[in-house]
Amino acid sequence: MADTPDCDLRSLSPLQLFERVTEQGEKVRALKAGKAPKDEIDAAVRMLLSLKLSYKTTTGQDYQAGLPPKDLVLINNGTTKEEDEDLVDPWNVQTSNAKGVDYDKLIVRFGSSKIDTDLIIFLERATGQKPHHFLRRGIFFSHRDMDQVLDAYENKKPFYLYTGRGPSSQAMHVGHLIPFMFTKFFLEVFDVPLVIQLTDDEKYLWKDMTIEKAHEYARENAKDFFACGFDVNKTFIFSDLDYLGTSAGFYKNIVKVQKHVFFNQVKGIFGFTDSDCIGKISFPAIQAAPSFSSSFPQIFNGKENIQCLIPCAIDQEVLQRLAHSSCLTLLCYPPQLSDTAFRGPSGYSDNSQCFPSTDMNWFFHTFHGRASSGINKHAFSGGRDTIEEHRKYGGNCDVDVSIMYLTFFLEDDDRLEQLKQAYTSGELLTGELKKVLIETMQPLVAAHQERRKQVTDEIVKQFMTPRKLAFEF
């Protein structure tokens, strides 16, 4: 990272830094307008991202064009919580705010960065592909050190993807799969190894569940990953209960993290108390260890310190940072996305369960056939009480669950915008909107179900066998 300008910038005041970022932003725009060579633009964007990071590090706030720094607060690294702050950790999402969790505030508290237009443009330029609509639409809204991965990608340095899930039920619902859809996009764009951790040990520790049941759920969930279309030659799926017993490298990393994380830290971050079992208290280390490539010697040929990109809920951010890895990159989404009850993302209220999964049968294996009645009966609507009122005042996209789902699953930006406008103007009725949603979801879910039917125990075994993947290290 020779172009990191930290050394020059440490002595600058917040206002001076603000001016440097503004200046560099103008430079980037000028280069783009003048159709400067790609290399030159990329270098300028990298410098801009670094300057923004320095600004953030110094002020604890994201750079916002036209808004000079004021009311500076100290960064507390997300480890303490003020009276009026939201509680967001891997096992709790609570807010006293009727509008839901304030993710902008959370970014500041966690000391991560907002995914802004500059980063998205840079990503598009680096990969030569249109960024995923989850990025374009701000569903993934925060990152940490994404420039490190892009730097690795551009310089053909190795890196890998790591994501995971706590297998809390046999069948996954559509909400569970959203982070994996996003991960699959990156797997295809970057063409790097992917490791997926199934924390069956975590579920056993937290839930009233036998160890056998947790392990069974892990294997069942692995089938859904196959149905998502992950490439078996590039993906290693592992259950902790299995893999910990087959990899000394993994356990060594767990112990290393365990030595450097203290009870008062996890107590502060995760709200553990003296009445918690000792398994919960040390568990964060098990979730942090896969971010070290030496946990997978069979994949990385024993190589250490390979950069790791983790698409994760922002509540996992602080957990991963506990690992003190210098090779960690995070891309974050709101924790609700993978919650057991599929709730609204940022912008929708986090306190309402839009689609209580038991009512909706919103699970893949029962979706087909019942989807339409489920959506028609249960999906919370932003429409008016009568057709006349709807035509007159229009619908409210901000609270409409059909719009929320379409934001996730309808890839066509123009079509989505068109639907939103028609709904807002009153031209499109709630029933018609729900029909569009059903038409969008049914083929997606049918395809998933079809692929899931094809999963055999042999395929699951292939995915879950520790082995070399289709990459040389």
Added chain:
Amino acid sequence: MADTPDCDLRSLSPLQLFERVTEQGEKVRALKAGKAPKDEIDAAVRMLLSLKLSYKTTTGQDYQAGLPPKDLVLINNGTTKEEDEDLVDPWNVQTSNAKGVDYDKLIVRFGSSKIDTDLIIFLERATGQKPHHFLRRGIFFSHRDMDQVLDAYENKKPFYLYTGRGPSSQAMHVGHLIPFMFTKFFLEVFDVPLVIQLTDDEKYLWKDMTIEKAHEYARENAKDFFACGFDVNKTFIFSDLDYLGTSAGFYKNIVKVQKHVFFNQVKGIFGFTDSDCIGKISFPAIQAAPSFSSSFPQIFNGKENIQCLIPCAIDQEVLQRLAHSSCLTLLCYPPQLSDTAFRGPSGYSDNSQCFPSTDMNWFFHTFHGRASSGINKHAFSGGRDTIEEHRKYGGNCDVDVSIMYLTFFLEDDDRLEQLKQAYTSGELLTGELKKVLIETMQPLVAAHQERRKQVTDEIVKQFMTPRKLAFEF
């Protein structure tokens, strides 16, 4: 355990129970005096042991002949400590008492039982062998459920031995090996599998040591076990850092223990605080898990619930009990025996380092040749200041380190008694006593050194490879 009389005894008062034990003791003595058939005597002894256990459970005190129950205290299971109590846990041994830790009081606090003459006689009868001098001399002084193992042995039910060590240095000194000498005796008497855990992960967590160094010490210590003469066909030695990565069964048991042990328990028992790392807090589960036979599917053919006998320091007692295993038998010695500085056992002051290991070069690899000067210079003596005074008043065996060592290493009871009497009377001088000690130790240590020289990496690998042992299950 059809002969456990618990059902009848629950309604009895402490005094009534006391009378039942006394009565049964008299019955046993009468049977022995009358040379009754072996079966009849054994049944009576078993009943006596069960009655003593019931008495202990009810009163929190060991039965003592002629001393009816009084000043009854509630059993606190060793989890809390009164103001004037000694602090004894796996990482601390502290006492404010000048005479050292009061082990009788500790037995009551931990709720275990004293190894008494009845148990020793029963052991001799069951095995047909003279009990080890560590038992005869009260060095192993406490047990829990030893009758379960003896019952298993008599009825040809399977059981196994488990012991362990934290590998804190490359070379072990004689003090470290005392528990293993005892374990070897049981291995030969009972002819059952033995598992030895080397907690290199623990040493890494507790000490300022790299993970590689801790792992290296584990392998070096394994060489000393070979030198002790353990049979490779009956012994599995494992380093946690290695074995956890090769046995899913072991990890599953660890998680099971971790789920059922709470921070406030380990806090109370081991004195953990909020400033301790999370690895320490969950570590007790790793030391408890080998007491479940399913941690070693390769040895026990996947069978669960096989009785486990653990020769251990009494400070480990409460740790093992955290596992809530119903198949656990413990035989305890004072924690000092395996301490890094070889201190005195019960009866000797626990606060004095009799043989500071660095001064003494009391390690096996440097012992030979320097032993005599070490003993002559450093071994604390119970002798008088001048020969005249010694002849007149005699020596004090209770504080003499040579006598202490001879108690451990001189197997001949008559010879030991003779030496003690001669020293107490003043007939034997300190220099002469030290000469006897040197003559006793040198051949033992030389033999150990000779065997240790023969250890190859191949032998260590054999011991440490997870495999079936020479037993069918």
